[in-house]
Amino acid sequence: MGDVLFERLCIIGPGLIGGSIARMARARGDVARHIVTTAKSQASRDRVRELGFADTVAETLAEAVQGADCVVLCVPVGVYAKVMEEIGPHLAPGCILTDAGSTKSSVVRDVRPHLGPGVRFVPAHPMAGTEHSGPDAGFPELFQGRYCIITPLEDTDPGALGKVRAMWERAGSMIETMDPATHDKVVAMVSHLPHLIAFTICSTADDLAEETREAVLKFAASGFRDFTRIAASDIDMWRDIFLNNREALLEMLARFSEDAHALGRAVRYGQAEFIEDRLARGRKIRRGLIERKQA
Amino acid sequence: MGDVLFERLCIIGPGLIGGSIARMARARGDVARHIVTTAKSQASRDRVRELGFADTVAETLAEAVQGADCVVLCVPVGVYAKVMEEIGPHLAPGCILTDAGSTKSSVVRDVRPHLGPGVRFVPAHPMAGTEHSGPDAGFPELFQGRYCIITPLEDTDPGALGKVRAMWERAGSMIETMDPATHDKVVAMVSHLPHLIAFTICSTADDLAEETREAVLKFAASGFRDFTRIAASDIDMWRDIFLNNREALLEMLARFSEDAHALGRAVRYGQAEFIEDRLARGRKIRRGLIERKQA
Ligand SMILES: NC(=O)c1ccc[n+]([C@@H]2O[C@H](COP(=O)([O-])OP(=O)(O)OC[C@H]3O[C@@H](n4cnc5c(N)ncnc54)[C@H](OP(=O)(O)O)[C@@H]3O)[C@@H](O)[C@H]2O)c1
Ligand SMILES: NC(=O)c1ccc[n+]([C@@H]2O[C@H](COP(=O)([O-])OP(=O)(O)OC[C@H]3O[C@@H](n4cnc5c(N)ncnc54)[C@H](OP(=O)(O)O)[C@@H]3O)[C@@H](O)[C@H]2O)c1
Known part of the structure; x- marks a missing residue:
């Protein structure tokens, strides 16, 4: 087991993808010391509490990202701008912001304007999924043997890139990098x-x-x-x-x-x-x- | 085991479909007393002899259909007219002519002009297959639990229809009838x-x-x-x-x-x-x- 990658990993959207990342991190132990999450609906937040795959289920987005050294957006790509508007001001300098969205140019377009100073953005897309969704759909092995495409930007911090890469490698994925287009x-x-x-x-x-x-x-x-x-x-x-x-x-x-x-x-x-x-x-x-x- | 359906069953084209019909008939014993077949190429005819799923491998189409009480066309639908031209004159009165072709209006169009007096035509299409072809591709269970669509014509003989239906039922298929169009x-x-x-x-x-x-x-x-x-x-x-x-x-x-x-x-x-x-x-x-x- 290598060093633990993150102190406080925040997963926004504990559905199929977010819930699988959380379960994988839980199962391994070397991805994060503390896992925080929040969902849009009360029902999903309650369900995640029942399922217990996160240490903390926050009631608001602002609360969820507080003090996190890594935040992973796992929400539909159409709500990125709205979510960023809410969390942008609360991201700590040095925090790594990454995501799992299925499109990348739109993600860069929607995330960038909301990045505060020192926030390190690493867009990514795990090429794994099923046709199911929601808090119950995830499982820790989802990413094993699958590709994860990372699309670093010109100014992406190499340290942050390395940590995101390490997270996906620990999830069992093969990493490819390419540009968003x-x-x-x-x-x-x-x-x-x-x-x-x-x-x-x-x-x-x-x-x-x-x-x-x-x-x-x-x-x-x-x-x-x-x-x-x-x-x-x-x-x-x-x-x-x-x-x-x-x-x-x-x-x-x-x-x-x-x-x-x-x-x-x-x-x-x-x-x-x-x-x-x-x-x-x-x-x-x-x-x-x-x-x-x-x- | 019911009565044996046919004395001499002739399968034209012992590929995936024809070879599966022959193997199924062999395995059951109550479909035909004697199985004859022929293929286009010497290589396929020799291979069928090696595989041994027919009693007789004829060298020509005319020879193959000689004395058969049921002939099943299992060749690509584009060669039906040509094959019928060759076998039409050799089909015995009373013989049942059926097929496995994936299209039905074209089959009726190509077969009908070559039907001699008393030949009883029953177009059919087993809805089963794999992406493999040739004499080695077939297996007796191919049709089990799959539909077989029979498209009788207005003048299709009920006795012949019953026998073709019985053959596909013995192959394990569910029968549906509809018109060719x-x-x-x-x-x-x-x-x-x-x-x-x-x-x-x-x-x-x-x-x-x-x-x-x-x-x-x-x-x-x-x-x-x-x-x-x-x-x-x-x-x-x-x-x-x-x-x-x-x-x-x-x-x-x-x-x-x-x-x-x-x-x-x-x-x-x-x-x-x-x-x-x-x-x-x-x-x-x-x-x-x-x-x-x-x-
Ligand atoms: N599914 C796949 O095959 C697949 C594969 C690779 C990448 N992706 C990408 O991964 C992301 C998530 O997909 P998924 O399949 O995991 O979806 P999902 O199971 O439907 O989960 C989506 C999560 O986002 C939350 N959410 C939605 N809108 C929100 C908002 N405005 N604020 C906060 N949370 C919000 C949902 O909360 P509620 O439950 O309360 O609605 C839910 O927890 C998408 O960007 C998708 O393109 C999916
Ligand atoms: N495959 C499927 O999924 C599927 C499903 C339902 C129905 N069908 C229908 O079933 C028929 C046979 O398909 P298949 O998949 O069994 O094909 P296949 O494996 O390629 O077998 C075709 C057979 O026809 C023979 N043949 C071709 N032209 C001939 C000719 N001019 N004279 C005599 N024999 C000839 C071939 O002999 P050689 O080996 O010497 O070339 C071979 O034995 C087609 O009408 C097809 O549309 C296929």
Whole structure:
């Protein structure tokens, strides 16, 4: 067991991600001596008290961050500006501020104006999750064997970066660093576009005549089902992600749409070779994943 | 064990589906007394001889169907017309002709002109499969607990329909009947459109700048991966399916595209309520699947 990383670790938003960080820190013992948290609703705060994965459950944001040497934002990215407005004035000089938000350019945009002197900001995004949310959803192993992308800024303090990196390593994650814009493009392609497609195909099916819709649900096992699995995710979180990664998401959607239309056009005009080429590329990418053991 | 259904069952195309039917018939003993098959290539015919899941491996199509009281087409739907041209003249009066093709209107279109007098045609589609193909891919349990859709025509002989139904019931499947056009719409939505999307998103990723593409493969676990799983499937089969279910597939693609664009537009203009509505519908459909135990 290495040195304990933080004296007082404050987790804003003890849901799936925040609750998993707290449980992981509890289970290890070498991440923080004291864990503080607060949630938006009384119900969640009470539930966290029952579950007992934090030492202190604060009633307000200001109270929660008081005296913390590390604060982790684990709230939907759409409320970052509002939360920062409230906690900004209460962050101690030297405090590390980091986060788990699924978008990074918007996070930098919303956090930066509220950073007091000496507060050390390290944006991060653990690439781990489930379709569940809330205080009961977390578990200490969530981040094991998963990537965590850190997107340091030009002026990010190396000491703070090192500590955030150490926290994720202790959580069992592999660390990658990149700039916020690259992060946003990559996650738009690997995660946000697939979710947009999954939500869309569900609503397309929902609009079908009743009889066809019933049949679709019945025979879903033939492929449709795999597409809906990720469509069970939290609405607030995904609305916020879509709205806060707008540019990268719309770019990837435009590329995908062009490609889908090109394939549709080839089907219409019976262009077998074009179709075969696209199918072959699908298999190639799939093989790439299998070789990288990501399949 | 009921009466043996067929004296001489001929399976054209002992790949994943045909090889699974043969293995299932072998394992049960009450489906056929004698199993004949033939494949396109010498390599596959030799391999089936080695594997031994048929009693006779014929060298030609004409030879294979000789004296069969049931013939099952298990070849890609694009070669049905060609195969029927060759076997049509050799089908005995009274023989049952059925199939496993993934499209049904095109199958009826391609098979009907070649039906000799007294040949009893029962189009069918087992809703089971894997992404593997060829003589080694099949296994006797493939159809257990899966649906098999039969699309009888107005003049389909009830006796022949009963026997084909019995064969699939013995394979462990649940039978549904519908007309070919309805079948084609339903499978376009549950299977063909998801496959088209999966192949497309892979080629969209493949076109990204090298650095971004590498990152996509690395972080695929965040959603992309689930979309590529079905993109490993056989190229010949899927080219044929797309080309032979053109109308229904293009209709479903058009509906999906409109919906994807509407959601993209809402993202562009920050229409939170519209987005929430779509996300809520995704969850609703997903819940529908869970309730039907299809998730
Ligand atoms: N889920 C994933 O797969 C995943 C993966 C990687 C990153 N992320 C990111 O991680 C963050 C959290 O996601 P999650 O899945 O853990 O969500 P979650 O389970 O819904 O938890 C969100 C937490 O934030 C709290 N919260 C919301 N608004 C707040 C406010 N205005 N003030 C204080 N607390 C507030 C909630 O409190 P109440 O319970 O009282 O509402 C809840 O504790 C998001 O930014 C998300 O993009 C998620
Ligand atoms: N795979 C699925 O998930 C699935 C599910 C439901 C229905 N289906 C349908 O079932 C049928 C077979 O699919 P599959 O997955 O079993 O394919 P497969 O494993 O590739 O097998 C196809 C078989 O057809 C033979 N064949 C191809 N062209 C032929 C020709 N001109 N004459 C004689 N034999 C020929 C092949 O012989 P060679 O090996 O010598 O090429 C092979 O034995 C297709 O219509 C497909 O749409 C597939």
